[in-house]
Amino acid sequence: xxxxxxxxxxxxxxxxxxxxxxxxxxxxxxxxxxxxxGAGKSTTMKIATCYLTPTSGTVEVCGYDVLTSSLEVxxxxxxxxxxxxxxxxxxxxxxxxxxxxxxxxxxxxxxxxVKKVVELCGLGKEQHKKIGMLSKGxxxxxxxxxxLIHEPEVLILDEPTSALDPLQIIEIRHLIKEVSKEKxxxxxxxxxxxxxxxxxxxxxxxxxxxxxxxxxSDLQLQKDxxxxxxxLEGEIGxxxxxxxxxxxxxxxxxxxxxxIKAQTDIRPEISKIALEKGWLILGMSKEETSLESIxxxxxxx
Numbered sequence: 563x564x565x566x567x568x569x570x571x572x573x574x575x576x577x578x579x580x581x582x583x584x585x586x587x588x589x590x591x592x593x594x595x596x597x598x599x600g601a602g603k604s605t606t607m608k609i610a611t612c613y614l615t616p617t618s619g620t621v622e623v624c625g626y627d628v629l630t631s632s633l634e635v636x637x638x639x640x641x642x643x644x645x646x647x648x649x650x651x652x653x654x655x656x657x658x659x660x661x662x663x664x665x666x667x668x669x670x671x672x673x674x675x676v677k678k679v680v681e682l683c684g685l686g687k688e689q690h691k692k693i694g695m696l697s698k699g700x701x702x703x704x705x706x707x708x709x710l711i712h713e714p715e716v717l718i719l720d721e722p723t724s725a726l727d728p729l730q731i732i733e734i735r736h737l738i739k740e741v742s743k744e745k746x747x748x749x750x751x752x753x754x755x756x757x758x759x760x761x762x763x764x765x766x767x768x769x770x771x772x773x774x775x776x777x778x779s780d781l782q783l784q785k786d787x788x789x790x791x792x793x794l795e796g797e798i799g800x801x802x803x804x805x806x807x808x809x810x811x812x813x814x815x816x817x818x819x820x821x822i823k824a825q826t827d828i829r830p831e832i833s834k835i836a837l838e839k840g841w842l843i844l845g846m847s848k849e850e851t852s853l854e855s856i857x858x859x860x861x862x863x
Contacts, residue, residue, distance in 0.1 A: 564589050564716050564746035565610065570619035572605050579605045581770035582619070587746050587763070589715070592738070594761035594778075595750040598861055602770040603750040604644060607718050610748070611641040624715050637665070640709035644720040644750075646701060650694030654685055654704055657693060658711055665712040679707040683737060699730030703737070710741060717741065719749035723756060735759055754853050768861040781856060789849040790822045791815075792832055795842040802839060806831050818844075 565587040572580040580602045587593045597603050608614040610621045612632045620627055626634040649657055658679065662672035680689050683703040688696060693704055702722060709717060722738065723731045731753070738747060738760060751757065757764060757778070764781060766774040787810060797817040804812065808831075810823040822828070829846055836843050849855070 564624055565748060566620075566622040567606070567610070568620045568622075570606065570609065570621060571617045572602070572609060572614065573617040578770050580609070580616075583767065583770070583772045584619075585765050585772060585775055587716075587748055589746050590743065591762045592742050592747040592749070592760050593763045593765060594757040595748055595765050595767070596752075596754075596757065596857060597750075597767040601767045601861070603767060604720055606767070607641075607720050607748070607750065611639055611718055612636055613641075637712065638714055639716045639718060640712070640714035642702075642705045642709045642717075642719045642722055644724065646705040648693045648701060648704060651692060653690060653692055654696070655680070655689040657704065658689075658707055661708045662711050667712060675711050675713070679710050682710070682741065683707040684733070697730075699726055699733065702726065702730070702734055706734070706737060706741075714745070716746045716748070719747065721750055721752070723751065723753060731756070754857060758853060766857060766860045773860040774856070781853060788824050788827050790824065790827075790829060790832065791845075791847050791849070792820045792822065792843065793845040794818050794820075794836060795844055798841060802835050803832065806835075 567586070568584050570580050570583050571578065583602070583606065595603050595606070605614065609616050609628060610623065612628050612635055615629065620629070623635045624638040626638065628635050652660065655676065658676045659672060662675055667675060680686055683706055685700070685703055685707060688700050693701060696704065706722065709719070719738070723734050726734060735756060738749070761778045763777050764774065765772060795818065798820070800812045800814055800820060803809065803820070803822065806824070806828050808825040808828050810825060813821040815821050822832070827848060829848065832846065833843065
């Protein structure tokens with residue numbers, strides 16, 4: 563595993579910002595780290611990049627512990643914080659050489675890496691401009707380039723598409739996809755379209771705890787479920803509906819209300835059974851499960 567988080571806790575006074583969370587990420591995998599504001603995402607990322615120390619628990623990056631081998635961790639990880647801290651008076655090319663020197667890259671190799679990340683991040687036409695002259699989208703590219711300059715095995719990106727316009731989001735999304743082929747990528751976002759477009763795995767955190775950890779393919783299967791709420795006159799049982807082939811599950815939410823999960827829209831079958839039984843349908847509604855509703859359900863509990 564490239565990134566292993568075990569029973570991680572970060573406490574500020576009486577507040578548990580991160581509350582005993584554990585998850586793993588493999589090489590070649592893009593993991594979406596989701597949650598509402600204040601959930602503990604940025605705190606976890608700062609611990610994984612050695613900017614903060616944990617109260618308890620461990621984080622390992624490529625086998626190195628963030629507490630006992632922080633220098634080795636820093637060599638293995640590239641980090642783009644939520645608020646991209648750039649030196650606006652420096653030229654792009656100059657800044658990338660500066661960051662390379664901080665990573666103690668030898669001059670010949672540093673020259674090669676700057677050339678590589680400039681090309682990879684689409685900064686060729688902008689490399690001789692001052693960073694302060696660049697658009698928000700190009701500044702994000704510079705931030706991603708500095709995170710990649712030392713060829714890290716793990717890339718940690720905190721809100722990499724924040725405040726970008728739709729075209730810039732598409733460009734950064736393509737860039738993340740491209741660089742992830744040989745790396746482990748953990749990135750946080752509030753944009754669920756980014757998750758659908760990029761992620762192999764989703765970890766949802768709320769109030770410092772992990773509330774869902776699942777491959778995106780499993781969530782996509784959940785998306786194919788249809789929820790149907792049925793309200794009938796008088797008290798009813800679930801037995802007459804259990805033989806419908808597409809049924810996944812039935813929940814009785816009141817004496818005369820059912821919540822039915824199915825693989826397809828089975829409202830015609832429900833109507834037919836109600837007619838045969840002589841039951842009057844007072845209401846019936848359909849809700850298709852989306853990633854948005856899964857996120858909302860997980861973070862509202």
